[in-house]
Amino acid sequence: MTMEDTTETQWDEDGRLEVLTFDLQAEKFAVEAVLVREILDLLPETVVPGADRLVASVANFRGKIIPIADLRLAFGLPSAESTMDSRIVVVELDVDGVPTQIGIRTDKVHEVTTLHRNASETPPTVGLRWRRDFIRELVRTPQGVIVLANIARIFDPLLGGRATPAVLAPALL
Amino acid sequence: MSQNDPVAAFRVEAGEVLEQVEQGLLDLGHRLDDHELIDAVFRGLHTLKGSGAMFGFDALASFTHHCETAFDRVRKNLTPATPQLIAVILSAQDHMRALIEGDATDRKAEGDAILAKLQAALDGAPAPTPEAPPVVQGWRLSLRLPPEAMQNGINPLALLDELRTLGDCRIVARTDQVPPLAELVPTECHIGWDIEVRGAVSRDDLEDVFIFVLDDLDLQIEAIGDTSCDDVEDTAPPPGAGTTPSALPPTRVDTMPPAQDRDPATTPNGRGAPKTGESVRVPAERLDLLMDRVGELVIVQSRLSQLAHSSGSNATDVALRSISEEIERLASELRDTVMVLRMVPVATLFGRFRRLVHDIARDTGKTIELSTDGETTEVDKTVIERLADPLIHLIRNACDHGIEPPERRLAAGKPEIGQVRLSARQEGGEVVITIRDDGHGIDRERVRAKAEAHGLLQPGQVVSDQELLQMIFHPGFSTAPQITSLSGRGVGMDVVKRTIESLRGTIEVASVSGQGSAMSLRIPLTLAIIDGLLIRVGDGRYVIPLAVVEECIELSLEEDLRSRGRSFITLRDRLVPFVRLREMFATGTKPSVHQKIVIIATGTERVGLVVDQIIGSHQTVIKPMSAVHCNVPTFAGATILGDGGVALILDVVQLVALGQHQEERLRAVA
Numbered sequence: 136m137t138m139e140d141t142t143e144t145q146w147d148e149d150g151r152l153e154v155l156t157f158d159l160q161a162e163k164f165a166v167e168a169v170l171v172r173e174i175l176d177l178l179p180e181t182v183v184p185g186a187d188r189l190v191a192s193v194a195n196f197r198g199k200i201i202p203i204a205d206l207r208l209a210f211g212l213p214s215a216e217s218t219m220d221s222r223i224v225v226v227e228l229d230v231d232g233v234p235t236q237i238g239i240r241t242d243k244v245h246e247v248t249t250l251h252r253n254a255s256e257t258p259p260t261v262g263l264r265w266r267r268d269f270i271r272e273l274v275r276t277p278q279g280v281i282v283l284a285n286i287a288r289i290f291d292p293l294l295g296g297r298a299t300p301a302v303l304a305p306a307l308l
Numbered sequence: 309m310s311q312n313d314p315v316a317a318f319r320v321e322a323g324e325v326l327e328q329v330e331q332g333l334l335d336l337g338h339r340l341d342d343h344e345l346i347d348a349v350f351r352g353l354h355t356l357k358g359s360g361a362m363f364g365f366d367a368l369a370s371f372t373h374h375c376e377t378a379f380d381r382v383r384k385n386l387t388p389a390t391p392q393l394i395a396v397i398l399s400a401q402d403h404m405r406a407l408i409e410g411d412a413t414d415r416k417a418e419g420d421a422i423l424a425k426l427q428a429a430l431d432g433a434p435a436p437t438p439e440a441p442p443v444v445q446g447w448r449l450s451l452r453l454p455p456e457a458m459q460n461g462i463n464p465l466a467l468l469d470e471l472r473t474l475g476d477c478r479i480v481a482r483t484d485q486v487p488p489l490a491e492l493v494p495t496e497c498h499i500g501w502d503i504e505v506r507g508a509v510s511r512d513d514l515e516d517v518f519i520f521v522l523d524d525l526d527l528q529i530e531a532i533g534d535t536s537c538d539d540v541e542d543t544a545p546p547p548g549a550g551t552t553p554s555a556l557p558p559t560r561v562d563t564m565p566p567a568q569d570r571d572p573a574t575t576p577n578g579r580g581a582p583k584t585g586e587s588v589r590v591p592a593e594r595l596d597l598l599m600d601r602v603g604e605l606v607i608v609q610s611r612l613s614q615l616a617h618s619s620g621s622n623a624t625d626v627a628l629r630s631i632s633e634e635i636e637r638l639a640s641e642l643r644d645t646v647m648v649l650r651m652v653p654v655a656t657l658f659g660r661f662r663r664l665v666h667d668i669a670r671d672t673g674k675t676i677e678l679s680t681d682g683e684t685t686e687v688d689k690t691v692i693e694r695l696a697d698p699l700i701h702l703i704r705n706a707c708d709h710g711i712e713p714p715e716r717r718l719a720a721g722k723p724e725i726g727q728v729r730l731s732a733r734q735e736g737g738e739v740v741i742t743i744r745d746d747g748h749g750i751d752r753e754r755v756r757a758k759a760e761a762h763g764l765l766q767p768g769q770v771v772s773d774q775e776l777l778q779m780i781f782h783p784g785f786s787t788a789p790q791i792t793s794l795s796g797r798g799v800g801m802d803v804v805k806r807t808i809e810s811l812r813g814t815i816e817v818a819s820v821s822g823q824g825s826a827m828s829l830r831i832p833l834t835l836a837i838i839d840g841l842l843i844r845v846g847d848g849r850y851v852i853p854l855a856v857v858e859e860c861i862e863l864s865l866e867e868d869l870r871s872r873g874r875s876f877i878t879l880r881d882r883l884v885p886f887v888r889l890r891e892m893f894a895t896g897t898k899p900s901v902h903q904k905i906v907i908i909a910t911g912t913e914r915v916g917l918v919v920d921q922i923i924g925s926h927q928t929v930i931k932p933m934s935a936v937h938c939n940v941p942t943f944a945g946a947t948i949l950g951d952g953g954v955a956l957i958l959d960v961v962q963l964v965a966l967g968q969h970q971e972e973r974l975r976a977v978a
Contacts, residue, residue, distance in 0.1 A: 235934060
């Protein structure tokens with residue numbers, strides 16, 4: 136595993152990055168489009184007693200048992216009821232070379248969009264109420280600031296530091 | 309991986325050839341001048357060199373070339389086979405394996421070091437024994453090919469022509485086995501040959517002609533005229549015995565253990581014999597995929613049957629039910645068929661341990677013999693893979709701690725050679741693998757002292773013999789006075805036990821002081837699908853493996869209230885601790901009025917689980933938990949229910965440990 140891969144944003148040579156944007160509460164988040172496998176309606180979830188609150192339940196994703204994560208906890212947002220617009224974004228990480236899918240509960244999924252490096256800022260060291268290492272970039276767009284989340288880093292503690300983003304995947308949208 | 313990828317195919321083939329060469333080398337270690345084995349090893353190396361070069365593994369080809377050359381000298385009696393030479397070639401094997409697996413760029417130095425050792429082994433060898441080949445006037449050969457030889461591409465004429473190039477030949481066809489015309493199959497070879505070759509030809513020259521068909525061939529070579537006694541011995545076998553190693557000179561038999569000698573599976577011909585029947589090589593991941601699909605089918609089928617059974621009684625509903633039942637039958641048959649596909653004989657596992665024992669014996673200076681039986685016993689592929697590490701540890705323990713050094717064995721009146729016996733057999737839905745050694749056994753006094761020192765036992769506490777022996781599986785427990793490089797590798801007996809338990813298996817220990825120990829692993833045949841008991845706790849549904857369920861009893865509300873604070877019940881004069889799953893899982897729900905206690909047992913330990921409802925038995929396709937949940941110990945996996953929902957599978961071992969812990973706490977209070 137290379138630590139650089141999980142901490143540096145993979146801009147292409149033109150300084151662009153394709154991401155999928157989604158809402159959590161009033162914030163707009165993004166994950167790299169290459170990590171996204173699928174976007175699903177909410178699934179019936181099964182609570183796993185004793186599991187970390189970040190991934191408190193599992194669901195049946197095409198015969199596979201995948202954890203369902205609530206990123207609100209990672210970003211200190213209050214929990215909320217699901218709505219008509221709630222969706223699950225399935226992302227894939229590499230754990231010791233084994234592709235591992237995780238469903239992320241979101242309030243609303245927007246679209247695949249392109250972020251530009253020259254509009255991005257590394258998160259400030261002060262004045263941020265979130266854990267800095269959970270965020271790759273803050274990117275200004277006409278619709279407001281988008282938070283590019285560092286998915287591998289968020290789940291890393293649960294995976295014992297073995298996670299890397301699964302790249303080279305076909306974007307599914 | 310593509311099936312058609314020739315390089316991948318070469319890797320697989322080469323791996324098998326290497327395995328055969330390794331087995332040959334290990335056998336050769338016991339019978340240094342067995343020509344059959346020397347030839348087999350040589351052929352293996354030759355094949356590896358040739359096909360390696362063909363597929364662009366140049367480093368492999370050139371490296372193997374040196375080993376082949378060395379063995380060629382052995383084969384031609386220019387150099388004797390020595391234990392040193394075999395050891396070097398064994399280590400060269402590991403290098404070849406690395407060359408086959410990966411790239412050869414940074415391995416040059418490693419290879420050169422081995423080649424230097426190889427040269428040293430060749431130089432250091434004593435002068436070749438029969439340096440001057442005996443002068444003979446000629447040879448008499450009797451040759452017969454198997455009937456299907458020509459279909460296999462063997463051209464007898466070419467062989468005869470090659471013989472003619474060696475010297476003056478007189479060839480007489482033997483037609484005594486040619487069947488009547490009506491029964492004659494023209495593509496089969498019914499003719500044998502008696503051949504006399506005159507001239508200064510060595511026996512090896514003759515055998516060289518047949519080197520690639522030796523396995524299938526009935527060939528006898530006799531010298532004409534005066535020969536050295538060595539040759540007389542080799543040509544002694546009676547007609548018909550052919551070239552099988554059963555015709556070994558009697559003087560060499562005493563160096564071999566009878567058990568191993570008689571075992572047909574360990575003789576080179578037994579292993580190398582051409583397989584009858586057709587088989588298809590399928591990548592393992594395709595089988596896994598197939599199993600997944602079957603698992604999904606079983607799930608969908610149970611949804612269908614749920615729907616069918618809740619439907620009414622009009623004609624369509626009845627038809628639906630009948631279809632559903634049919635599909636249920638088909639799905640279960642399909643499941644059984646696929647399960648059989650995944651079964652592999654434990655021989656694939658046992659084969660690896662011969663090398664292990666060989667290496668340990670060399671490192672410890674002990675003489676140890678590994679014998680195996682029941683290699684044909686079949687176990688699920690995944691089980692086999694996960695058994696490898698624990699077995700390596702147990703065998704290492706047996707060799708390192710169990711078997712005594714030769715001098716102590718002799719002093720104790722035992723044969724100098726230590727025996728480790730590995731056996732497998734099927735018993736119902738389980739396979740039992742036993743590792744037995746004839747070492748000094750487990751020192752119960754020392755186990756007890758150690759257990760008391762660790763606080764696992766109170767001084768003077770009475771425990772059963774089995775309980776005492778099971779102490780060795782506690783973490784940090786080692787009765788060996790000193791840790792050696794072999795056994796102190798971090799994989800403790802506790803890890804062995806945990807691995808076996810994660811396979812839903814158990815370990816039994818038996819030991820007779822001074823006579824040896826035996827560890828018996830009982831493992832279920834498959835991991836993929838189990839019979840489960842579906843229960844409800846709060847709003848969640850869970851599965852308990854049915855195999856561990858002893859009984860289910862009612863927990864009345866009064867008893868529940870009465871037992872607050874002291875969570876055990878009396879069951880046939882035994883106190884059984886119980887765990888309220890509702891509390892443990894913090895469901896936040898009220899207890900059901902008709903709570904049940906499911907009594908589960910592993911070995912002699914029992915624990916009760918209080919559940920809200922018992923839903924019924926359930927064909928459980930086990931799915932692994934996601935990696936993010938691997939730190940949740942209570943669950944061994946999950947399964948998908950008929951309605952598409954997920955039920956978690958309880959990890960029985962963890963729960964029993966929890967119950968036991970609770971019991972200990974209670975005892976401490978009382």
